[in-house]
Amino acid sequence: MAETVVADALRGMAAAHPELAVDVENRVIIRGDAPVAGKVALVSGGGSGHEPLHGGFVGPGMLSAACPGEVFTSPVPDQMVRAAAAVDSGAGVLFIVKNYTGDVLNFDMAAELAEDEGIQVAKVLVNDDVAVTDSLYTAGRRGTGATLFVEKLAGAAAEEGMPLERVEAIARQVNENSRSFGVALSACSTPAKGSPTFDLPAGELELGVGIHGEPGRERRAMMTSREIADYTVDVILQDLDPSDPVLVLVNGMGATPLLELYGFNAEVQRVLREREVPVARTLVGNYVTSLDMAGASVTLCQVDQEMLRLWDAPVRTAGLRWGM
């Protein structure tokens, strides 16, 4: 039911993941062994409906805690402060904030409150979506797929024992090196509304869509996977000129079959070869979703040797796991 959808999901997550500490009442997902002595803690969060982001990225090698808001609605400062207090070992906490007005305001307030409680807090803003500047919910660029890269690389840095200022610098560098662009083939339906949140006629695409269905750059008649890849990678490369290899995320918005996502990845890789962009690693799947929206996004993140090592480092979360 719409009123209980987030609490229900948290109960279901707790049942499936005994390695996590899920506080259903206060809406905080915490890695079970937190606080980890001497380790910088990472806290993120945002509106629900983008799963596995962020709760599915809590665990060794990635986030220390996540705060889910209502569907497509920012969590509140109290959740963030509670999370920070639960995971801080004394080494400080990094807040990872997607650039939406509500999230930014609430994490700012939470940082002040946490500092009042003696917790050292740093913040990094994720704003990788090149589709539009200023949008519904956002001043400046929106935060989308790069959030996964920021959480993974900064998470690995923290796990290695790097100090807060270094973890923060890496998170910032990952965001600066990342660009995303998304395409919708259908709208999504929120539990509260129960019907599509925006109108996208069958046979049309929204190029540059946001992860809440915010409008993009333009609407067009249906394009082939090949044409979408050409358009998407071109837009990204207008804004990013990678000299180093890139991490590639080909991300499903929720309702696009994995079969089609892999096919789309083949086209994305073709364009990257044509544009002579070397690819270090590729991840294909549903990671930063928009409920049941059909569509996909591409995120590129330029990486140096250290960043690549942090990407490859072990991670154990519900949504991303390797090496342990």
Place this chain on the structure above:
Amino acid sequence: MAETVVADALRGMAAAHPELAVDVENRVIIRGDAPVAGKVALVSGGGSGHEPLHGGFVGPGMLSAACPGEVFTSPVPDQMVRAAAAVDSGAGVLFIVKNYTGDVLNFDMAAELAEDEGIQVAKVLVNDDVAVTDSLYTAGRRGTGATLFVEKLAGAAAEEGMPLERVEAIARQVNENSRSFGVALSACSTPAKGSPTFDLPAGELELGVGIHGEPGRERRAMMTSREIADYTVDVILQDLDPSDPVLVLVNGMGATPLLELYGFNAEVQRVLREREVPVARTLVGNYVTSLDMAGASVTLCQVDQEMLRLWDAPVRTAGLRWGM
């Protein structure tokens, strides 16, 4: 495009997973280090459109190779023979076959052909779906979610070096100990057809749906997550009376948001508690999908200590990964 959807996906999979050997032309996905000396090999396959099943389950600890057919269409014997020849170390090959008429016939023929080439072949049929007996494409029960458990547990047994007859016996036991039931909230659209493959009006559910949208037991007006969980677990437990703990798979059909799947899992776990069925492990996600169908299925698999150990054993595939 519909004509190239499987080949496109294989090219995209090859690009994302350099650890796999993907033969795009002949449509076989093979773990990169095959054949592994002295190890029994596992080969599965079936129509495409159920990803990550089966190609996403190829790798150490699970399948040696997978053969994808066209969308919702059995692969051909030539693919299976080629896969068997590529992965057989001399220790024999187990074919894991979902119970659909085309798959059964083609794997039977492939087994004969492979044996003619001197490869020892055993077969296990997966038929866990309690919804209906005999169906579109199937005589007897359909094979659905239990395929994941069969491939994981038999894969772990093979990785431990067990001989073919033992791996086959474990696969058979997993199937016998497993039951599934699925519910659709929408139809799915195949690339070839481009529109829903069956008619399911908004606001109605198909109870007992198959993974190709085959009809189930009955159609009803929309039910709550709680009601669906009550119905689903009840139907399964009419056919399975577990004395040992169960593995639980709460599986998305493709287009159901992970947020809702976790909420559904909370209700499934509630019913299992009420029915005093002990739960050993729970997996929630999109694993045995039906393109963009909205819906979910539940699979229970009763496990003894050895089976639980095999479930927990390390696995490294695109779709399921832990411990390495």
